[in-house]
Amino acid sequence: MTLLGLLECEPSHGYDLKRDYDTFFSRGKPLPFGQVYATLGRLARDGKIVIGEVEPGVGPERKRYVITERGATEVESWLTEPVEAEPNLQTVLFTKVVLALMLDRPAEEYLDRQRAAHLRRMKELTEIRRGGDLVDTMLADHGLFHLEADLHWIDTTVARLDALRKVVRR
Amino acid sequence: MKAIEAREVHLSFGETPALRGASVAVAPGEIVAIMGPSGSGKTTLLHCLAGILVPDAGEIHFDGRRIDTLNEHQRSVLRRDQFGFVFQFGQLVPELTAEENVALPLLLSGVKRAAALEQARPWFERLGLAGLQRRRSGELSGGQAQRVALARGLVARPGALFADEPTGALDSLTGEQVMDLLVASAREQGTTVVLVTHEARVAAYADRQVIVRDGKVNALVHS
Numbered sequence: 287m288t289l290l291g292l293l294e295c296e297p298s299h300g301y302d303l304k305r306d307y308d309t310f311f312s313r314g315k316p317l318p319f320g321q322v323y324a325t326l327g328r329l330a331r332d333g334k335i336v337i338g339e340v341e342p343g344v345g346p347e348r349k350r351y352v353i354t355e356r357g358a359t360e361v362e363s364w365l366t367e368p369v370e371a372e373p374n375l376q377t378v379l380f381t382k383v384v385l386a387l388m389l390d391r392p393a394e395e396y397l398d399r400q401r402a403a404h405l406r407r408m409k410e411l412t413e414i415r416r417g418g419d420l421v422d423t424m425l426a427d428h429g430l431f432h433l434e435a436d437l438h439w440i441d442t443t444v445a446r447l448d449a450l451r452k453v454v455r456r
Numbered sequence: 457m458k459a460i461e462a463r464e465v466h467l468s469f470g471e472t473p474a475l476r477g478a479s480v481a482v483a484p485g486e487i488v489a490i491m492g493p494s495g496s497g498k499t500t501l502l503h504c505l506a507g508i509l510v511p512d513a514g515e516i517h518f519d520g521r522r523i524d525t526l527n528e529h530q531r532s533v534l535r536r537d538q539f540g541f542v543f544q545f546g547q548l549v550p551e552l553t554a555e556e557n558v559a560l561p562l563l564l565s566g567v568k569r570a571a572a573l574e575q576a577r578p579w580f581e582r583l584g585l586a587g588l589q590r591r592r593s594g595e596l597s598g599g600q601a602q603r604v605a606l607a608r609g610l611v612a613r614p615g616a617l618f619a620d621e622p623t624g625a626l627d628s629l630t631g632e633q634v635m636d637l638l639v640a641s642a643r644e645q646g647t648t649v650v651l652v653t654h655e656a657r658v659a660a661y662a663d664r665q666v667i668v669r670d671g672k673v674n675a676l677v678h679s
């Protein structure tokens with residue numbers, strides 16, 4: 287979707303797409319060329335982009351990719367739709383707490399460890415945000431708010447452990 | 457040697473035990489966040505560390521010196537000369553201009569007015585408050601007032617800065633600004649900071665976090 291979005295800005299070449307992607311979105315994990323072309327191939331097959339004329343004399347990479355009406359519509363609805371909130375971590379933590387209580391293990395200690403890990407990550411992100419540009423700040427903020435939400439859940443769960451223990455241990 | 461330390465501190469308000477054997481040590485120049493749910497005893501612990509409250513039992517040490525056994529007058533001199541404070545609501549003196557508020561700790565320690573205002577001046581540039589020197593607190597936004605309070609807390613180059621929910625009354629963006637400035641200024645001066653907050657995002661600015669629960673301090677277990 288990111289590559290499609292970049293093509294919505296303007297028609298582009300594979301090499302330039304990769305460069306733009308790496309500049310704004312990869313955060314230190316450059317996108318492999320193979321993946322760029324695989325994605326472009328898939329988008330072309332699905333009719334979301336078309337491959338423009340090959341520019342003469344400059345090798346296989348000089349194909350120009352252009353977004354189609356269909357592709358543009360998809361970008362638009364992707365932008366408009368809110369992203370589903372990630373329930374994954376919550377599920378893992380929840381499973382861990384419930385299992386710990388069932389097995390009579392120190393759930394509070396596990397949660398304290400998790401809190402420490404969360405805070406350590408939040409500290410890293412805070413440092414990135416203090417030294418970084420606006421893009422770094424925004425990405426770090428996203429992480430920080432999510433981790434903060436997890437911490438609220440952890441705090442509430444710690445406060446409810448006794449009640450929860452009664453529920454899960456019959 | 458620890459810059460600030462509480463050892464097994466107990467303190468009750470009448471029948472209510474607020475601290476029940478709280479211990480914490482802060483190294484010189486370290487920034488430590490005290491976290492925990494509301495009512496857990498964070499503010500009480502901060503007030504004990506800062507010599508505002510005297511524990512019923514236990515000891516408080518600052519810079520190698522026991523301070524909980526000092527009398528009221530000695531503690532107030534210690535606070536004036538060694539400690540800076542920032543509270544949730546800036547608590548600026550409304551009758552004074554912003555620069556007079558910043559200069560206040562110096563004026564109270566007997567620095568001449570012109571010299572005190574001279575020392576206060578660079579803080580306005582540093583904290584992005586240029587041009588607001590003559591405003592009164594009613595004419596400042598929440599974030600501006602809190603930055604003035606921060607300048608006041610640090611102007612006398614205290615050995616320790618005590619901050620109780622310094623961003624509690626601010627929106628998150630303004631709060632981040634205040635924290636950025638607080639941390640940067642404290643590091644520049646080598647000031648030890650004890651920061652009370654219930655917000656993880658604010659605590660994440662500290663070098664280390666401890667949690668107060670039921671009047672006791674849990675150091676975080678890092679696995």
Ligand SMILES: Nc1ncnc2c1ncn2[C@@H]1O[C@H](COP(=O)(O)OP(=O)(O)O)[C@@H](O)[C@H]1O
Binds near residue numbers: 472492493496498501
């Ligand atoms: N001046 C006071 N008089 C009576 N009780 C107090 C006073 N200050 C705090 N308490 C009580 O002591 C406990 C700890 O309060 P406090 O240190 O303010 O917690 P926190 O800052 O973590 O919210 C609470 O139960 C609170 O009601």
Ligand SMILES: [Mg+2]
Binds near residue numbers: 499
């Ligand atoms: Mg408090």
